[in-house]
Amino acid sequence: MNDDRPVIKMDNIVKKYGSHEVLKGVSLTVNKGDIYGLIGKNGAGKTTIFKILLGLSESSGGEISILGSSTPKEHERSRKNIGFFVGHSFYPYLTSVENLRYFATVKGIPAKEQKKEIDRVLEIVDLKGVKKPASKFSLGMKQRLGIANAILGNPEILILDEPTNGLDPQGIADIRHMVRRCNEEFGMTVIVSSHILGELEHTAERFGIVNEGIVVSEITQDDLKEKEKVIEIAVDDLEKAKQLLADGGVKVLREVQEKSSLEDFYFRLIGGGGK
Numbered sequence: 001m002n003d004d005r006p007v008i009k010m011d012n013i014v015k016k017y018g019s020h021e022v023l024k025g026v027s028l029t030v031n032k033g034d035i036y037g038l039i040g041k042n043g044a045g046k047t048t049i050f051k052i053l054l055g056l057s058e059s060s061g062g063e064i065s066i067l068g069s070s071t072p073k074e075h076e077r078s079r080k081n082i083g084f085f086v087g088h089s090f091y092p093y094l095t096s097v098e099n100l101r102y103f104a105t106v107k108g109i110p111a112k113e114q115k116k117e118i119d120r121v122l123e124i125v126d127l128k129g130v131k132k133p134a135s136k137f138s139l140g141m142k143q144r145l146g147i148a149n150a151i152l153g154n155p156e157i158l159i160l161d162e163p164t165n166g167l168d169p170q171g172i173a174d175i176r177h178m179v180r181r182c183n184e185e186f187g188m189t190v191i192v193s194s195h196i197l198g199e200l201e202h203t204a205e206r207f208g209i210v211n212e213g214i215v216v217s218e219i220t221q222d223d224l225k226e227k228e229k230v231i232e233i234a235v236d237d238l239e240k241a242k243q244l245l246a247d248g249g250v251k252v253l254r255e256v257q258e259k260s261s262l263e264d265f266y267f268r269l270i271g272g273g274g275k
């Protein structure tokens with residue numbers, strides 16, 4: 001879906017809290033139609049990046065551009081095209097429909113269009129027909145209600161901060177499916193963060209790797225495949241196979257114990273890592 005037009009650009013963004021520099025010059029580019037995975041361990045700076053993009057936090061330096069904006073006024077206008085989920089925020093004593101009706105009103109969706117739009121998003125997040133108040137929801141349901149709110153009004157850009165945090169494998173798979181659907185069916189550019197590498201490896205087609213307040217690398221699925229020119233051969237006698245390769249003048253440079261290419265790339269970049 002990607003057509004290589006930047007919808008978001010951050011250039012050398014710095015964020016300080018007092019003397020603590022939490023973003024040290026973040027630059028990243030998200031193209032139209034991307035599913036962009038922002039990967040980094042807890043505390044790396046992912047949420048701060050999102051807050052600055054969303055105007056919820058002010059940067060201490062650097063430039064941003066959202067859908068071509070360049071002035072604060074234009075940023076504000078462009079931000080109306082972003083739906084976001086950065087932690088839960090809903091009224092616990094209201095049902096999903098009641099919560100979404102409130103958010104739809106805040107977003108300026110006309111009253112006569114709200115029912116249809118709320119039905120649409122509830123179907124996407126699989127909460128249709130759930131009548132209980134949000135306080136009685138499971139964690140997965142709460143995350144899905146958060147996503148329903150984010151996609152109300154069918155925004156061009158969807159930002160999801162750690163949407164799978166704390167979920168079980170089924171919950172994670174459900175969210176992955178929703179992300180793909182928002183991208184493929186509704187044409188949203190999606191930026192989704194995670195501190196778990198494997199979670200986005202097969203969902204995102206571009207990745208920004210954040211470490212200690214810097215995007216240390218941006219890489220595509222194709223780049224990853226390109227880097228990994230390795231064939232896997234299953235043999236019945238590993239030692240003999242290695243000996244035969246050695247006899248044939250072939251050096252075994254590396255033995256890989258089933259590890260994902262993104263994981264491999266990440267740990268080579270950041271250090272530490274895989275067993």
Ligand code: ADP
Pocket residue numbers: 017020022040041042043044045046047048049
């Ligand atoms: P991530 O989302 O990758 O886990 P965050 O962006 O939440 O990382 O945090 C990056 C760093 O900024 C952390 O060291 C965190 O403690 C610090 N930080 C975040 N918000 C504040 C704040 N309001 N005041 C001071 N430090 C903060």
